[in-house]
Amino acid sequence: MTLRKPPLRDVHAGEGATFTEFGGWDMPVEFDSIKAEHAAVREEAGIFDVSHMGQIQVGGPDARELMQKLTSNDVTELGRGDSHYSMITDEEGTILDDTVVYRLPDDEDAEYLFVPNAGHDEQMHRRWTDHRDEWDLDATVENVTDEYAMYAVQGPDAPDLVADVADGSVTDLSKFDGKYVEFDGVSCWTARTGYTGEDGFEIIVPVEAAQAVWESFDCQPCGLGARDTLRMEMGFLLSGQDFDADEDPRNPYEAGVGWTVKLDTEFVGRDALEGVDAEGTDEEFVGIKLVDRGVARHGYDVTDTDDHVIGEVTSGTMSPTLNEPIALGYVPSEYADAGTVVRVMVRGQSKKAKIANTPFLSD
Amino acid sequence: MSFEVPEDRKYSSEHEWVETTDGTARVGISDFAQDELGDVVFVELPSEGDELTQDEEFGVVESIKAVSDLYAPVNGTVTAVNDALEDQPELVNDDPFGEGWMLEVELADDSGLDELLTADEYREQIE
Numbered sequence: 001m002t003l004r005k006p007p008l009r010d011v012h013a014g015e016g017a018t019f020t021e022f023g024g025w026d027m028p029v030e031f032d033s034i035k036a037e038h039a040a041v042r043e044e045a046g047i048f049d050v051s052h053m054g055q056i057q058v059g060g061p062d063a064r065e066l067m068q069k070l071t072s073n074d075v076t077e078l079g080r081g082d083s084h085y086s087m088i089t090d091e092e093g094t095i096l097d098d099t100v101v102y103r104l105p106d107d108e109d110a111e112y113l114f115v116p117n118a119g120h121d122e123q124m125h126r127r128w129t130d131h132r133d134e135w136d137l138d139a140t141v142e143n144v145t146d147e148y149a150m151y152a153v154q155g156p157d158a159p160d161l162v163a164d165v166a167d168g169s170v171t172d173l174s175k176f177d178g179k180y181v182e183f184d185g186v187s188c189w190t191a192r193t194g195y196t197g198e199d200g201f202e203i204i205v206p207v208e209a210a211q212a213v214w215e216s217f218d219c220q221p222c223g224l225g226a227r228d229t230l231r232m233e234m235g236f237l238l239s240g241q242d243f244d245a246d247e248d249p250r251n252p253y254e255a256g257v258g259w260t261v262k263l264d265t266e267f268v269g270r271d272a273l274e275g276v277d278a279e280g281t282d283e284e285f286v287g288i289k290l291v292d293r294g295v296a297r298h299g300y301d302v303t304d305t306d307d308h309v310i311g312e313v314t315s316g317t318m319s320p321t322l323n324e325p326i327a328l329g330y331v332p333s334e335y336a337d338a339g340t341v342v343r344v345m346v347r348g349q350s351k352k353a354k355i356a357n358t359p360f361l362s363d
Numbered sequence: 364m365s366f367e368v369p370e371d372r373k374y375s376s377e378h379e380w381v382e383t384t385d386g387t388a389r390v391g392i393s394d395f396a397q398d399e400l401g402d403v404v405f406v407e408l409p410s411e412g413d414e415l416t417q418d419e420e421f422g423v424v425e426s427i428k429a430v431s432d433l434y435a436p437v438n439g440t441v442t443a444v445n446d447a448l449e450d451q452p453e454l455v456n457d458d459p460f461g462e463g464w465m466l467e468v469e470l471a472d473d474s475g476l477d478e479l480l481t482a483d484e485y486r487e488q489i490e
């Protein structure tokens with residue numbers, strides 16, 4: 001399979017980045033060192049190339065109805081320039097993808113823009129067009145993933161940094177607000193969103209301006225390695241790892257994002273999720289801290305103190321900020337309280353661990 | 364990118380280095396290996412007295428992004444372990460041929476040293 005390349009793949013390679021396959025894309029995993037990049041974002045600012053994220057625009061008279069019926073959050077709450085985090089679920093309430101839904105200004109061609117995960121853009125485009133046709137809705141659905149680069153500028157210094165480069169104000173944007181802002185003379189969708197737990201912006205850049213805009217930010221370039229450690233410290237889900245519709249099907253309540261489910265709206269999966277909400281879940285997504293030395297990784301078993309397998313680690317690393325091994329995973333609800341002692345099987349060795357509150361980093 | 368490959372030691376194809384002095388060998392991983400791994404956060408090593416068998420796993424080095432097995436480059440008995448790596452695993456990145464050493468081994472009669480690569484041969488492998 002040929003890997004899809006972000007527009008600046010060769011520029012990153014020239015800067016000494018190393019690459020990894022992610023969702024069918026050949027993406028920079030590390031520019032300098034994960035620790036250095038992670039620290040830059042927590043303490044100053046860093047820029048990520050997240051062009052592997054999908055971009056799908058939805059417009060037309062029935063755009064709102066289509067978005068409402070295919071995502072779990074309440075789209076009617078979004079004013080112009082607002083956005084929210086949402087789930088895309090199937091009839092059984094299983095998460096197919098998580099996404100941010102943006103409502104665009106009224107002088108744009110499309111009404112909404114949503115951002116599926118890497119490698120999901122074609123599947124979600126098909127899902128939207130198939131349902132549009134099935135429900136006979138008047139809406140345009142355009143997969144524009146290949147027309148845009150996407151960057152995330154994150155960290156405590158990010159607002160000042162982006163304000164210095166932007167032709168127009170950005171610091172007036174509240175969290176999850178967005179607008180079109182010019183960078184290097186090119187209009188880019190700019191929203192105060194991100195997935196690191198820090199303040200910052202995500203900027204969607206037309207491909208022809210990809211390099212000029214990237215180079216206009218004077219901060220640490222960061223790869224997917226740091227993005228992963230940063231999101232893990234916050235307890236944020238990673239598609240394909242912390243949920244996977246095929247290999248590890250999870251509903252939003254199990255995954256700890258039940259707050260994105262608005263049962264007073266009508267969407268695919270709503271009825272199944274109403275049942276889950278009423279009955280509760282057998283398992284919960286939790287934070288885990290290893291007490292013994294070692295690092296828990298995706299796929300490692302979580303056991304009780306008698307070494308009976310009770311769950312599985314879905315993500316794990318050594319937290320660069322805390323310098324402690326942290327992990328995320330699913331355990332039965334009776335084990336989900338913070339402080340509960342469990343064990344994690346690390347390459348055949350049973351290591352003492354504790355359930356922990358997320359985010360692992362407190363303010 | 365060019366990596367340091369000191370001439371005064373031998374190398375395994377699995378990227379461990381061996382420096383011998385009077386029947387004792389000091390063992391670590393190469394500059395190339397530490398760079399490939401990235402930030403090392405944890406090193407799991409055997410205990411003093413443990414026997415090493417060439418090409419068999421003897422420990423694990425974990426970086427933030429990956430887990431990698433360590434393979435014994437020689438046959439012998441572990442006589443010392445670099446305890447500093449417990450609290451400072453980053454020494455493997457900072458000084459792989461010096462402070463980041465991992466083990467000292469008393470070489471067995473059939474140490475297997477002859478099967479290791481010279482610096483030139485190893486350089487060819489990683490270039």
